[in-house]
Amino acid sequence: MRFSLKPQDDAFYAFFNEAADNIKRGVTILSELGDDKPDYQKISERLVDVEHDNDHLTHRLFNKINSTFVTPMDRTDMHMLAGKLDDVLDHIEAAANLVYLYGLSALPTLPREMIEQITVLEAQADLLCEYLPMLKGLNSGMQEFWVECNRLENDGDRAYRMLLVRLYSGEYETLTVMKLKEVADELEAACDSFEAVSHVVESVYVKES
Template sequence: MRFRLTPQDGAFFDLLATSAGHLVRGADLLVRMLGADRTQRVQLAEKLHQVEHDADESTRDFLSRLNQTFVTPFDRDDMHALANGIDDCMDAIDEAGDLMVLYKVGVLPTGVADLVAVLRRCAELTAEAMPRLRSMTDLREYWVEVDRLERRADRAYRRLVADLFDHEEDPITIIKVKGVLDALEEAADAFERLANGVEAIALKES
């Protein structure tokens, strides 16, 4: 059994879990936006902005506590990177929803639902993993699965872009839809970067 010489301040892990919970809320709203009409999308986008604001507050609370704590549960830079990684995921989710509204995108390609479903699952896995950082146990399945999901998202993204270029003749529509797809793909990348960061921390602390 490995003994830790650093304190296990539960507040840090609670704040990380809260931040990750906002990702699930945000991804849920993104799923709902796909099947909504333009008026409903505006309302849902406003709710998504509020979730993003709540996530920012959680990040600030975490970083404030980090800056005021002399000895942290694990490397200070790693903890900072975790908080920023969660924030990056939330920002990308919010951007995708925002662009749906700003660009007044109509019906999105059917395959977009698969891409958003990947983000929803990544958010769930992240929310489940954050509390386990307290003990650094049972985390490998998290980063392995997120890596698999990110590859699935990449394939879906490439297919969607190819189909868009093949079947859409209006260049403005292509620009709008591709902008949304790019934001969704960036969200998947952000989840993978976060999972890779967790893997690096777990290996360092093991």
């Protein structure tokens, strides 16, 4: 099963960088939910495509892990990292799909704090695209990555809690509250998955450096 050797190392890092790009692409589409009169159905469909692209990427990576004799990082860590990156896109796709399925387009606009959650996700995606390429070579500048991830996750938590306060304030109908809550939970899970990515990266860094 295993036949390639060290020279192909770079391919593994390329996979992770491509996953980061997919996430950036997904979050950018998601952010259109904050536009004036967004096309909810289209946003959801385009995110399904991005998520499928990333599923295929992840499977190609797993096959490569299986067919490579010497891998640049621990196999289990690469598995974990690819899985967490995939989780981010799963939650983003789910959030947009629920907005569409629940017919939340009937609202004049999504709550401001929900748009703030998406703004945090955009910042997390930018951070990921900036720092994940440093994994190769274990650049010591990487340490800022998890500090910054932690800060953004706190911003995300705050937006989420403030959104809950608004949802439970009596401003919306009960069923609308429940629908918005489901979407908010997926966005919060995406935000947490970004932090899980940073934990795996940190743990790889700690082990290998």
